[in-house]
Amino acid sequence: MRADAVRNRERIVEHAVRLFAGRGPDVPMCEIADAAGLGVGTLYRHFPDRRALAWEIGAGALRDLADFARGAREREETAWAELLAIIGHCATLPLALAKSLTELLPEDETQAELEHTVDSLLADVIVRAQREGTLRADIPLREAQRLLSTIVCRPGARPDDYLTIVMLDGLRRGPG
Amino acid sequence: MRADAVRNRERIVEHAVRLFAGRGPDVPMCEIADAAGLGVGTLYRHFPDRRALAWEIGAGALRDLADFARGAREREETAWAELLAIIGHCATLPLALAKSLTELLPEDETQAELEHTVDSLLADVIVRAQREGTLRADIPLREAQRLLSTIVCRPGARPDDYLTIVMLDGLRRGPG
Amino acid sequence: MRADAVRNRERIVEHAVRLFAGRGPDVPMCEIADAAGLGVGTLYRHFPDRRALAWEIGAGALRDLADFARGAREREETAWAELLAIIGHCATLPLALAKSLTELLPEDETQAELEHTVDSLLADVIVRAQREGTLRADIPLREAQRLLSTIVCRPGARPDDYLTIVMLDGLRRGPG
Amino acid sequence: MRADAVRNRERIVEHAVRLFAGRGPDVPMCEIADAAGLGVGTLYRHFPDRRALAWEIGAGALRDLADFARGAREREETAWAELLAIIGHCATLPLALAKSLTELLPEDETQAELEHTVDSLLADVIVRAQREGTLRADIPLREAQRLLSTIVCRPGARPDDYLTIVMLDGLRRGPG
DNA sequence: CATGAATGAGCGTTCATTCAT
DNA sequence: TATGAATGAACGCTCATTCAT
Numbered sequence: 217m218r219a220d221a222v223r224n225r226e227r228i229v230e231h232a233v234r235l236f237a238g239r240g241p242d243v244p245m246c247e248i249a250d251a252a253g254l255g256v257g258t259l260y261r262h263f264p265d266r267r268a269l270a271w272e273i274g275a276g277a278l279r280d281l282a283d284f285a286r287g288a289r290e291r292e293e294t295a296w297a298e299l300l301a302i303i304g305h306c307a308t309l310p311l312a313l314a315k316s317l318t319e320l321l322p323e324d325e326t327q328a329e330l331e332h333t334v335d336s337l338l339a340d341v342i343v344r345a346q347r348e349g350t351l352r353a354d355i356p357l358r359e360a361q362r363l364l365s366t367i368v369c370r371p372g373a374r375p376d377d378y379l380t381i382v383m384l385d386g387l388r389r390g391p392g
Numbered sequence: 393m394r395a396d397a398v399r400n401r402e403r404i405v406e407h408a409v410r411l412f413a414g415r416g417p418d419v420p421m422c423e424i425a426d427a428a429g430l431g432v433g434t435l436y437r438h439f440p441d442r443r444a445l446a447w448e449i450g451a452g453a454l455r456d457l458a459d460f461a462r463g464a465r466e467r468e469e470t471a472w473a474e475l476l477a478i479i480g481h482c483a484t485l486p487l488a489l490a491k492s493l494t495e496l497l498p499e500d501e502t503q504a505e506l507e508h509t510v511d512s513l514l515a516d517v518i519v520r521a522q523r524e525g526t527l528r529a530d531i532p533l534r535e536a537q538r539l540l541s542t543i544v545c546r547p548g549a550r551p552d553d554y555l556t557i558v559m560l561d562g563l564r565r566g567p568g
Numbered sequence: 569m570r571a572d573a574v575r576n577r578e579r580i581v582e583h584a585v586r587l588f589a590g591r592g593p594d595v596p597m598c599e600i601a602d603a604a605g606l607g608v609g610t611l612y613r614h615f616p617d618r619r620a621l622a623w624e625i626g627a628g629a630l631r632d633l634a635d636f637a638r639g640a641r642e643r644e645e646t647a648w649a650e651l652l653a654i655i656g657h658c659a660t661l662p663l664a665l666a667k668s669l670t671e672l673l674p675e676d677e678t679q680a681e682l683e684h685t686v687d688s689l690l691a692d693v694i695v696r697a698q699r700e701g702t703l704r705a706d707i708p709l710r711e712a713q714r715l716l717s718t719i720v721c722r723p724g725a726r727p728d729d730y731l732t733i734v735m736l737d738g739l740r741r742g743p744g
Numbered sequence: 745m746r747a748d749a750v751r752n753r754e755r756i757v758e759h760a761v762r763l764f765a766g767r768g769p770d771v772p773m774c775e776i777a778d779a780a781g782l783g784v785g786t787l788y789r790h791f792p793d794r795r796a797l798a799w800e801i802g803a804g805a806l807r808d809l810a811d812f813a814r815g816a817r818e819r820e821e822t823a824w825a826e827l828l829a830i831i832g833h834c835a836t837l838p839l840a841l842a843k844s845l846t847e848l849l850p851e852d853e854t855q856a857e858l859e860h861t862v863d864s865l866l867a868d869v870i871v872r873a874q875r876e877g878t879l880r881a882d883i884p885l886r887e888a889q890r891l892l893s894t895i896v897c898r899p900g901a902r903p904d905d906y907l908t909i910v911m912l913d914g915l916r917r918g919p920g
Numbered sequence: 921c922a923t924g925a926a927t928g929a930g931c932g933t934t935c936a937t938t939c940a941t
Numbered sequence: 942t943a944t945g946a947a948t949g950a951a952c953g954c955t956c957a958t959t960c961a962t
């Protein structure tokens with residue numbers, strides 16, 4: 217792929233993220249193209265339809281998250297610390313956006329696989345944190361996953377906002 | 393207003409709630425009309441545009457919430473119990489929907505006033521719960537409001553789901 | 569017909585004239601009804617459709633014009649004076665409106681007959697004026713009719729405005 | 745702009761003139777598009793709404809008129825001859841149409857300017873014709889302008905029809 | 921490969937007309 | 942008889958997508 221084609225693709229994603237976030241999931245495709253300084257045709261060459269573009273954004277975030285989660289395992293001492301790191305990192309990703317975009321659009325193979333990978337990685341940290349006694353153990357894995365993903369996919373989530381703090385306080389150790 | 397017109401109006405709102413919730417804020421107006429077994433014209437006679445319909449739904453939920461909050465104050469012994477009751481009641485209202493709908497649409501007088509009423513009522517419970525020592529006091533009022541509204545406006549929020557439980561555990565008494 | 573029904577009918581025509589004139593031939597029927605302080609149903613009881621209402625207005629003006637033209641013949645000494653009187657009277661009728669309304673709508677029996685009556689009366693004055701030597705005779709009857717009707721059906725026509733004056737100067741006696 | 749796009753634009757205007765003239769200012773936009781052998785979308789790409797299309801037509805006529813009036817000044821010997829030439833030329837322009845279209849639609853900057861230009865050019869010829877003694881001088885400039893524009897913006901105006909002839913006879917020299 | 925013109929299905933909305941109340 | 946609620950066809954306009962240049 218030619219260097220400028222790569223640059224174009226990146227420009228598109230970049231501006232799409234900005235516009236989707238700022239103006240909702242219905243921004244006209246041609247505004248995205250305009251913002252990226254390209255013709256619509258070029259946009260459609262890179263992404264065959266709106267779905268593809270949306271998913272590119274979602275996939276990017278999920279890939280990034282998966283990478284980070286793998287790295288965290290090596291960097292951090294405890295599973296709890298991993299969890300904190302992951303939550304912190306999530307705030308830097310357009311997860312709320314990714315969620316709203318992928319919710320709208322029907323699933324496919326790759327999508328399912330990537331989401332599954334992320335789920336597994338999270339499940340892994342959760343289980344280990346519960347085993348090491350830092351994460352309360354009275355919550356079923358499935359529910360813990362949903363809970364964390366809800367927290368982390370809020371629009372405007374920050375790693376140190378009150379909701380996150382309170383939730384972590386509620387999650388630490390256990391209800392006793 | 394004629395009896396059947398009232399019934400029609402109710403049918404419209406009812407089906408609109410269902411469809412907005414199930415298919416997002418962009419459901420075609422004519423599908424809403426169809427679902428209610430009416431012509432589009434009838435829908436538009438009752439609600440001059442999509443905004444009006446959306447706001448009817450949002451306003452309905454907020455009014456209900458405000459009524460309930462006032463009632464809770466008389467029924468419950470402690471502010472904490474009030475809070476639990478309110479959160480429980482919220483799960484019966486289409487608040488996530490209301491939020492997503494009103495976010496889309498520009499503000500107006502009544503809207504602002506109603507939202508302000510709800511805010512005040514919530515602020516009131518929060519402050520009293522902090523005073524009585526059941527709600528942790530290290531969270532500024534404003535932030536507590538945002539936090540609660542985030543919890544309660546989640547799509548699919550339930551008064552007894554894990555997220556709510558954990559959050560309440562995190563909120564009770566304090567961080568110490 | 570009951571007295572109030574007559575009053576209603578008159579009110580409708582009256583307000584229809586005002587609204588057609590002020591807001592063009594597309595004013596919604598229900599605005600006309602509103603303006604007359606009646607329900608649409610009542611309007612439709614009196615006039616089966618928009619055409620009927622439009623034609624009522626046109627017919628009213630034409631009838632009035634025909635009556636006046638007949639009267640003028642008795643009151644005035646010369647055909648030229650009749651012509652002046654008729655033109656003067658036309659300015660008091662909503663002729664421009666009538667024209668724009670009847671232009672839009674397909675012809676019918678009565679309509680044709682009434683228009684024919686008016687045409688005949690005008691033709692009569694024209695011919696007599698040409699005979700008596702006050703109206704230039706180098707204009708074919710048909711053309712003179714069209715010319716006069718154009719002058720007289722202008723929106724905002726006045727019997728003493730410059731266009732009328734100049735035209736009458738051009739018409740008097742002849743080109744020689 | 746691509747060559748075929750230019751052609752399309754011209755085709756649109758051309759058919760719009762025909763249809764507006766034949767069927768009034770409310771012809772459905774999609775009929776205009778159909779007549780031009782194009783999709784509605786194409787029509788709307790060239791003219792963002794009905795107003796824009798209407799104004800294109802009006803502006804075209806006014807521009808043409810202004811150009812012609814300037815040229816006439818050089819070509820003709822007397823102001824009266826200029827006037828005749830201008831009136832003759834007007835009959836080739838869709839002025840009645842332009843008038844009916846621009847009446848419907850609110851003013852803007854360019855529109856006002858263009859109309860002002862035309863007014864000035866006409867005023868100029870009128871004043872000079874009155875000075876040279878060929879145009880009767882007992883009509884105020886403003887009124888002469890209105891009078892001429894009424895004559896010339898009639899639907900179906902012809903430079904040699906009786907109304908024009910009579911009016912010119914009425915205007916020549918003076919009332920004496 | 922990039923462009924942006926063309927397409928047309930689809931949605932929001934209006935309004936003439938009908939008819940239950 | 943008067944009313945105004947209901948209807949739905951029709952129109953203006955948008956935008957995803959295609960494809961000629």
